Amino acid sequence: xxxxxxxxxxxxxxxxxxxxxxxxxxxxxxxxxIQVKVGMATCGIASGARETMKFFVExxxxxxxxxxxxxxxxxxxxxxxxxxxxxxxNKAPVVFGFVNKTKAAEIIDVYIKKGxxxxxxxxxxxxxxxx
Amino acid sequence: xxxxxxxxxxxxxxxxxxxxxxxxxNQLDQYLSEYDxxxxxxxxxxxxxxxxxxxxxxxxxxxxxxxxxxKPSDAKDIVMEHIIKGRxxxxxxxxxxxxxxxxxxxxxxxxxxxxxxxxLRNCGFINPENIDEYIGRDGYAALGKCLTEMTPEEVIKEIxxxxxxxxxxxGFPTGLKWEITRxxxxxxxxxxxNADEGDPGAFMDRSILExxxxxxxxxxxxxxxxxxxxxxxxYIRAEYPLAIERLKIAIGQAEEYGLLxxxxxxxxxxxxxxxxxxxxxxxCGEETALIHSMExxxxxxxxxxxxxxxxxxxxxxxxxxxxxxxxxxxVIINKGANWFNKIGTEKSKGTKVFALAGKxxxxxxxxxxxxxxxxxxxxxxxxxxxxxxxxKSVQTGGPSGGCLxxxxxxxxxxxxxxxxxxxxxxxxxxxVMDEDDCMVSIARFYLEFTLEESCGKCNPCRIGNKRLHExxxxxxxxxxxxxxxxxxxxxxxxxxxxSLCGLGQSSPNPVLSTLNNFMDEYLAHVNEGxxxxxxxxxxxxxxxxxxxxxGCTLCFRNCPVGAxxxxxxxxxxxxxxxxxxxxxxxxxxxxxxxxLT
Ligand SMILES: Cc1cc2nc3c(=O)[nH]c(=O)nc-3n(C[C@H](O)[C@H](O)[C@H](O)COP(=O)(O)O)c2cc1C
Ligand code: SF4
Ligand code: SF4
Ligand code: FES
Numbered sequence: 001x002x003x004x005x006x007x008x009x010x011x012x013x014x015x016x017x018x019x020x021x022x023x024x025x026x027x028x029x030x031x032x033x034i035q036v037k038v039g040m041a042t043c044g045i046a047s048g049a050r051e052t053m054k055f056f057v058e059x060x061x062x063x064x065x066x067x068x069x070x071x072x073x074x075x076x077x078x079x080x081x082x083x084x085x086x087x088x089x090n091k092a093p094v095v096f097g098f099v100n101k102t103k104a105a106e107i108i109d110v111y112i113k114k115g116x117x118x119x120x121x122x123x124x125x126x127x128x129x130x131x
Numbered sequence: 132x133x134x135x136x137x138x139x140x141x142x143x144x145x146x147x148x149x150x151x152x153x154x155x156x157n158q159l160d161q162y163l164s165e166y167d168x169x170x171x172x173x174x175x176x177x178x179x180x181x182x183x184x185x186x187x188x189x190x191x192x193x194x195x196x197x198x199x200x201x202k203p204s205d206a207k208d209i210v211m212e213h214i215i216k217g218r219x220x221x222x223x224x225x226x227x228x229x230x231x232x233x234x235x236x237x238x239x240x241x242x243x244x245x246x247x248x249x250x251l252r253n254c255g256f257i258n259p260e261n262i263d264e265y266i267g268r269d270g271y272a273a274l275g276k277c278l279t280e281m282t283p284e285e286v287i288k289e290i291x292x293x294x295x296x297x298x299x300x301x302g303f304p305t306g307l308k309w310e311i312t313r314x315x316x317x318x319x320x321x322x323x324x325n326a327d328e329g330d331p332g333a334f335m336d337r338s339i340l341e342x343x344x345x346x347x348x349x350x351x352x353x354x355x356x357x358x359x360x361x362x363x364x365x366y367i368r369a370e371y372p373l374a375i376e377r378l379k380i381a382i383g384q385a386e387e388y389g390l391l392x393x394x395x396x397x398x399x400x401x402x403x404x405x406x407x408x409x410x411x412x413x414x415c416g417e418e419t420a421l422i423h424s425m426e427x428x429x430x431x432x433x434x435x436x437x438x439x440x441x442x443x444x445x446x447x448x449x450x451x452x453x454x455x456x457x458x459x460x461x462v463i464i465n466k467g468a469n470w471f472n473k474i475g476t477e478k479s480k481g482t483k484v485f486a487l488a489g490k491x492x493x494x495x496x497x498x499x500x501x502x503x504x505x506x507x508x509x510x511x512x513x514x515x516x517x518x519x520x521x522x523k524s525v526q527t528g529g530p531s532g533g534c535l536x537x538x539x540x541x542x543x544x545x546x547x548x549x550x551x552x553x554x555x556x557x558x559x560x561x562x563v564m565d566e567d568d569c570m571v572s573i574a575r576f577y578l579e580f581t582l583e584e585s586c587g588k589c590n591p592c593r594i595g596n597k598r599l600h601e602x603x604x605x606x607x608x609x610x611x612x613x614x615x616x617x618x619x620x621x622x623x624x625x626x627x628x629x630s631l632c633g634l635g636q637s638s639p640n641p642v643l644s645t646l647n648n649f650m651d652e653y654l655a656h657v658n659e660g661x662x663x664x665x666x667x668x669x670x671x672x673x674x675x676x677x678x679x680x681x682g683c684t685l686c687f688r689n690c691p692v693g694a695x696x697x698x699x700x701x702x703x704x705x706x707x708x709x710x711x712x713x714x715x716x717x718x719x720x721x722x723x724x725x726x727l728t
Contacts, residue, residue, distance in 0.1 A: 003389035006397045007275040010266070017267035024138055024256060027193035040217035057136045068193040069136060071217030 026068055032089050033068045034112055036060075038099075039083040040071035048100060049082035055104050056084075065112065080122060086111060095122045135173035137214065140190040142255060144179030144341055145334075145373050147187035151203055152176065155187060158206030163214070172214060178342015180255035181496035182242055185225060190237060190255070197237040198223040228492050228514055242493045245512055247474065249482050250298075250335075250458035251498045254342030259377050262384040265345040271390055273464035274349050278398040283313060283357040290357075290460070292468035294480030299325055299416075299453030300531070300557050300633075302479075302546040305460075312358040312440040312450040320360035321449040322351050323439075324457060325421060326367040326374070329413035330529035331580065333560040335484040336454035338496055340367070340374035343458065344381035348391065348404060350460035355402045358450050363404040366421050368411045378406065413530070413584035417632050418443075418451040420586065431586045432632035453558070455484055475501035479545035483556065489526075489563035490517045502543040505535065509563055520565040524648070528557030530577045530584075531637030533644025534570060553644045555637070569666035570649040571656055575603040577641035585634060592635030595626040599642060609669040611657040620646060665727050668712040672728050675716075677702035679724035686716035686725065 004010050026033050038053040053071060060067045072085070080097030086107060087093045096107060097120055110118050141147075141156050156174055163169045180188045185199035189209065196219050198209070208220045224233040225240055234240050248254075257264035265271070277286050291306030312320065324347060328336040340347060351363040367375055382404055385391040393401040407425045414420050415430040422444050424430035443449025459481060463471045472480045479501040485508065488494055492514030499508060505525055509515070516522050524534045527544075533554035535542075542548050546556050564573065578600045587593045602619055605611050623639030623646075630636045646653065655661045662670040675686070675695075682700040694710040697703030705716070717725045 003387075004396065005389060007279050010271060010275050010396065013263070014266050014269070014272065017263040019134060021257065021264055021267045023134070023136070024140075024192050027195050030193070030195065038217070040215070053136075061134060070194040073216060073218040 022066070023068075026066060030068055033066065034089065035085075035087040036067055036069045036112075037072045037085040037087075038069070039081060039085075040073070051101065052082045052084065052099050052104055055101050056108075059105065059108055063108070065108070067112070083122065088112070088115065096120050097122045135171060137172040138192040139172060139174045139209075140177045140192065140255065141174065142178070142180050142186055142188040143176030143259075144183065144186075144254075144338060145371075146179065146183035148373065150187045152187040154203040155189065155201055155206060158203045159210065162206055162210035166210060166215065168210070168214060175258045176260075177256060178254035178259050179338040179496060181251065181338075181498075182240075182493070183496065184494040188255075189223075191219075194219075195236040195238060197225055197234070197240060199225045241514060242495065242497070242512055245503065245507055246498050247482050247500050248498050249462050249471075249474075250339060250346075250455050250484055251342070251496070252462065253346065254338055257343065259342050259344055260380050262345060262381065262388060265343070269465055270345050270461070271349055273461035274352055274390070275396055276464055277353050277356055278396055278400055283359070286353065286357050286464070287313065289468045290463060293463045293471040294468075294475070294478075295456065295459055295463060295471070296479060296546060297453055298455035298459075298483065298558070300528075300555070302556060305452065305456055308440060308452070309354060309357050309450060311438075312448050315441050315448040317448050319362075319445075319447045320358055321444045321447055322354045322358065322360045322363040323418075323421070323425075323444065323449055323451045324351055324363065324365040325416060325418065325451055325453050326365055326371070327409050327411075327416035327421060328368065328371075328454075328558065329411070329416040329584070330558045330560045332488050332562060333486045333529060333558045335486060335496055335559055337371050337374050339454050339458050339484075340371070341377050344374075344378045345385065346461055347378075347454055347457045348381055348385055350457035351404060352391065352395070352402045353460055353464065354450055354452065354457070356400055358448070360450070361401050361403065363402065364407050364425060364444065365404065366407045366409055366415075366425055369408045370411050375406065375408075382406075412586075413580075414586045414632070414634050417634060420632070421451070422449065429586075431588045432634075434631060455559075476543060476545045476548075478547055483544070483559055485559045485561045487513050487561050487563070489561075490520065490565040490568070491515070491563040492517055499544075501545045504541050504543055506540040508544070508561065509540070513563065516563065516565050520567065522563070523566050523568055524564045524570065524573075526554075526562040526564065526573070526577075526641070527560065528555035528637075528640070529560040530580045531555060531633065531640055532557050532560075533640045534564070534573065534648060535644070536648045553647055554640070567664055567666065569607070569662050569664040570645045570652045571603060571607055571662075572664075572666050574641045574645045575600065575607055578603060578638070581634065581638040585638070589629075589631045589635060591626045591629040592631070592638065595622055595630075596635070596638050598622060599626070599639065603642070606653065606656045607662070607667045607669070609656070609660055609667070611653075613654075613657055615657060616646070616650075616653055661728075671712055672707065673705055673710060673712065673714070673717055674726055674728065675703050675705055676724050676726060679722050681722055681724070683721070685719050685721065689715050689719050691715065 040049045056069045082099045084099045085095045110116050159174045187201050189198040189201045212218045212220050287310050295305045296302040409415050415424045417432050420430045420432040439449040482498045484498045526534045539552050582596045585592045602615050623642050626639050655663050680702040687695045694706045
């Protein structure tokens with residue numbers, strides 16, 4: 001530990017350490033956050049959901065997009081795994097099927113950043129996975 | 132990967148630590164590294180989540196899953212099911228006692244819904260042994276702001292404008308106290324943090340020190356800057372080993388960063404903090420007794436004035452504040468007085484932490500805005516009375532407070548309303564009683580406590596409380612007279628008026644408030660020889676109704692003293708001279724043949 005000798009030092013340190021607890025702060029009010037839920041049941045994992053999840057976490061962080069990436073159990077769309085549900089603030093959830101890295105990149109660039117829908121949406125007949 | 136994608140927060144408060152939360156952490160760490168997840172998932176011990184009754188608590192973020200009563204052996208399932216497969220472990224989820232449904236996320240648990248966390252903002256959120264996490268939560272930003280952008284007068288004005296009042300019991304305006312201490316001229320002054328917490332059942336100060344020690348350190352430095360002191364002393368009871376340890380670690384880290392010591396943040400201001408240990412006497416929480424105890428003298432109060440602000444530790448001006456009071460300071464500086472004073476009631480601003488206990492479903496530590504009603508606290512947050520029983524009374528303010536009845540349930544809680552209702556805020560203990568509690572016995576119980584804790588320096592407190600206790604004992608044993616009730620009242624008033632310190636001045640409160648609110652129970656004891664709640668053993672009688680008794684011999688076999696006689700299939704009989712009134716027969720009888728009168 002080196003000494004903090006000025007207010008500027010303190011502010012710099014705060015910025016550095018803030019990212020370490022940002023995830024905790026963000027999860028306090030998930031409704032105002034972009035939420036990405038990756039289906040990670042057995043079928044999902046077998047079809048590469050872990051890689052998809054990792055990609056989301058890393059890519060969103062790289063692009064400095066504040067989002068909550070979580071995993072959920074089986075969404076019941078095993079034929080389309082890996083499946084990913086994206087909830088933009090104040091919008092209805094959208095579920096994408098067959099999300100590999102390329103698809104994930106497209107979801108981030110087009111749906112998350114611009115709010116435009118893309119191919120591969122699974123028609124949603126339920127509300128959210130948690131219910 | 133630079134940052135963790137998941138955080139597992141495990142409660143490391145005293146309550147949960149006692150149930151092996153450290154071992155839960157070890158197990159989780161082990162499984163995570165076994166599955167190569169230790170770079171993706173972070174496990175850390177935090178301070179108390181407040182829901183100690185359901186501890187140990189494990190919270191999973193970002194999905195905010197709240198696990199209760201976790202055992203070390205559950206670690207495997209949490210990793211295998213939740214972390215790898217994304218399925219919450221159902222059996223560990225909190226069940227809503229009202230409908231038995233599992234509640235997945237912390238935000239949906241009734242216990243947390245009406246709470247606003249200011250003093251407890253970091254408890255259960257950060258690792259208290261890591262100063263960086265505190266700094267990441269704007270820690271020491273308030274100190275930086277005060278030292279570099281504000282004069283001491285401006286800081287004091289901000290605290291005054293916030294309306295913050297002392298959380299240690301008295302409710303004295305904090306900003307005003309700082310101003311008074313500042314205005315006394317002296318080359319040496321002290322900041323004292325009162326962490327004695329003697330009110331039985333209260334544990335908010337301990338939880339703050341265990342869960343967020345830096346907030347107290349930061350506030351003490353700010354106070355030192357305002358009043359012109361270079362030394363802070365924390366008076367903490369030796370029975371709080373975990374709080375002491377965390378505080379020591381925190382002081383060490385702040386010193387390493389140069390946030391304590393000489394020339395803080397290059398501003399030329401210097402401040403150091405030392406610990407002083409108390410032996411756990413209730414009276415030592417009283418500020419003058421506390422100061423004497425720190426000086427190595429007997430922990431006895433002295434007459435005020437002089438107030439500590441004028442002549443305190445070693446005769447020097449000393450500003451004494453409570454732990455929770457301090458915990459509010461950094462937030463007030465960061466968010467502004469006008470943010471803070473919008474929370475609460477007209478004369479009581481901000482929030483208050485309460486320790487909920489007694490016959491209530493959700494026992495624990497809660498922080499609510501001033502002005503929340505007792506009903507909201509007891510029924511919405513506390514989940515109502517245990518086992519579907521009837522609410523009878525709520526005791527606030529600990530041994531110095533009073534017992535309030537149903538008619539006060541909708542009273543907004545603040546300093547003045549509670550006093551008006553015949554009780555007080557105290558440090559925030561809140562004990563709920565149900566129909567089975569005898570109010571005379573409750574008053575006697577509190578008197579027993581004050582009697583033991585009285586320092587004995589002055590007669591009204593030392594002798595008066597003893598007499599009060601004797602009279603109450605007489606009543607609960609069935610030997611009370613109607614005159615005793617008058618005696619109780621007169622004696623209580625005298626003790627209140629003539630005792631030296633707050634202990635004696637408030638010790639009759641439990642007696643007076645039960646006299647005022649539950650006179651019928653006192654009268655039943657002295658006039659009819661009955662204890663309506665069935666608690667006073669001398670006044671109850673267990674009898675067997677021969678019409679209902681089938682002679683099953685169950686009571687006969689269970690009576691510990693052989694007071695029951697009778698043949699098989701013949702009605703049994705209780706010998707009253709032998710019966711110790713343990714109630715076992717009453718509970719055992721399957722035919723309702725035993726009655727309690
Ligand atoms: C018998 C007695 C016990 C007390 N115990 C405590 C205590 O445990 N903690 C505390 O902060 N204040 C306690 N007080 C109040 C202190 O005397 C003092 O008012 C308080 O520490 C001031 O801090 P505050 O203005 O921040 O509340 C007690 C007072 C009395 C009369
Ligand atoms: S009132 Fe009681 S505790 Fe206080 S100084 Fe007198 S004897 Fe001691
Ligand atoms: S109350 Fe206890 S002691 Fe008395 S008769 Fe029943 S079992 Fe025996
Ligand atoms: S000690 Fe764990 S919740 Fe309070």
